Amino acid sequence: MASSPAPSPAAPPLLLAALAALAVVASASAAACSAGDRDALLAIRAALSEAHLGVFSSWTGTDCCTSWYGVSCDPTTGRVADLTLRGEADDPVMAPAGRPASGVMSGYISDAVCRLGRLSSLILADWKQISGPIPPCVATALPYLRILELPGNRLTGEIPRSIGSLSRLTVLNLADNLITGEIPSSLTSLTSLKHLDLTNNQLTGGIPDDVGDLTMLSRALLGRNKLTGAIPTSVGSLTRLADLDLAENGLTGGIPDSLGGAHVLTSLYVGGNRISGRIPASLLQSKGLGILNLSRNAVEGAIPDVFTAESYFMVLDLSRNRLTGAVPRSLSAAAYVGHLDLSHNRLCGSIPAGPPFDHLDAASFASNSCLCGGPLGKCT
Numbered sequence: 246m247a248s249s250p251a252p253s254p255a256a257p258p259l260l261l262a263a264l265a266a267l268a269v270v271a272s273a274s275a276a277a278c279s280a281g282d283r284d285a286l287l288a289i290r291a292a293l294s295e296a297h298l299g300v301f302s303s304w305t306g307t308d309c310c311t312s313w314y315g316v317s318c319d320p321t322t323g324r325v326a327d328l329t330l331r332g333e334a335d336d337p338v339m340a341p342a343g344r345p346a347s348g349v350m351s352g353y354i355s356d357a358v359c360r361l362g363r364l365s366s367l368i369l370a371d372w373k374q375i376s377g378p379i380p381p382c383v384a385t386a387l388p389y390l391r392i393l394e395l396p397g398n399r400l401t402g403e404i405p406r407s408i409g410s411l412s413r414l415t416v417l418n419l420a421d422n423l424i425t426g427e428i429p430s431s432l433t434s435l436t437s438l439k440h441l442d443l444t445n446n447q448l449t450g451g452i453p454d455d456v457g458d459l460t461m462l463s464r465a466l467l468g469r470n471k472l473t474g475a476i477p478t479s480v481g482s483l484t485r486l487a488d489l490d491l492a493e494n495g496l497t498g499g500i501p502d503s504l505g506g507a508h509v510l511t512s513l514y515v516g517g518n519r520i521s522g523r524i525p526a527s528l529l530q531s532k533g534l535g536i537l538n539l540s541r542n543a544v545e546g547a548i549p550d551v552f553t554a555e556s557y558f559m560v561l562d563l564s565r566n567r568l569t570g571a572v573p574r575s576l577s578a579a580a581y582v583g584h585l586d587l588s589h590n591r592l593c594g595s596i597p598a599g600p601p602f603d604h605l606d607a608a609s610f611a612s613n614s615c616l617c618g619g620p621l622g623k624c625t
């Protein structure tokens with residue numbers, strides 16, 4: 246290795262001074278708000294109106310990065326990275342009295358949002374009155390988007406067809422709106438997606454068969470829509486899926502056996518559909534499952550007698566189906582069963598003694614074919 250020339254005695258202090266100067270420049274000049282982004286923000290504001298909280302009152306002056314409420318930027322480029330405005334919030338700016346603020350915003354989401362090309366999160370949540378469609382350009386013009394949360398508004402129209410182009414998207418929450426149309430088939434290309442919440446809209450059509458491709462998915466909430474067709478078998482390959490809510494749709498077909506293999510499944514809500522077939526034994530044996538609601542379907546056959554000391558159910562609601570046979574004896578082996586509802590089925594025979602049956606009242610067993618014992622009184 247060649248020896249480096251001896252440094253001149255003056256070099257180290259000079260170098261330090263230069264570095265110090267650079268540091269000062271860097272910290273003092275977190276880049277100012279990009280003028281293009283500022284114009285886009287002003288156009289977004291012009292399409293919205295919010296009278297009570299004054300969330301937009303700070304949106305004045307040129308530096309949108311430092312003082313505009315709900316806006317934050319990448320400090321090196323001055324490009325807007327996050328736009329977060331929540332109508333139900335307890336942060337001190339919006340709720341100076343310490344009470345959670347509840348705001349109302351009307352208007353629509355301007356296409357100008359698509360000029361914020363470096364946006365990483367877009368959150369306009371719980372404003373109740375924001376209407377109109379989600380600008381389709383969001384899916385094509387915002388490739389850095391990781392979080393898209395627009396719940397609790399009155400958004401109409403369809404989910405942008407090219408939503409699958411948002412390859413970095415981890416959270417898609419459009420719950421509690423008036424969104425129509427089908428779940429776009431491109432959605433299953435969102436391979437980074439962890440949380441999908443489309444609850445309480447007017448979505449029709451089926452759940453895409455290849456939903457199992459969303460390998461990072463941990464919450465899939467699709468309840469209270471108008472979805473039809475079967476629960477795709479591929480949901481069973483979602484190894485990170487913890488919460489699956491399909492309640493109150495028009496789903497038909499059976500509960501896929503594969504769901505019993507979704508290892509971290511904690512809650513499964515399928516109530517209020519037209520599901521038929523039997524309850525897969527593997528599902529009841531699934532270790533972490535704490536909430537299972539199959540109420541109000543057309544599920545038939547016997548309840549698999551496969552409960553063990555590892556069964557721990559906060560809620561086990563199998564009411565209003567066509568279940569036959571006896572109340573499974575093994576339920577008394579379960580570590581815990583909080584809320585059990587087997588009412589309105591076609592069960593018959595004596596209710597086993599012991600926990601959890603000691604603590605349940607008659608309503609849990611009402612309207613069956615010929616149940617007796619326990620809270621229903623002696624079998625004769």
Ligand SMILES: *[C@@H]1O[C@H](CO)[C@@H](O)[C@H](O)[C@H]1NC(C)=O
Pocket residue numbers: 492493516517538539540541560562584
């Ligand atoms: C189970 O789901 C049905 C239909 O969605 C609902 O009506 C019922 O309240 C749920 N049961 C429990 C215990 O939450």
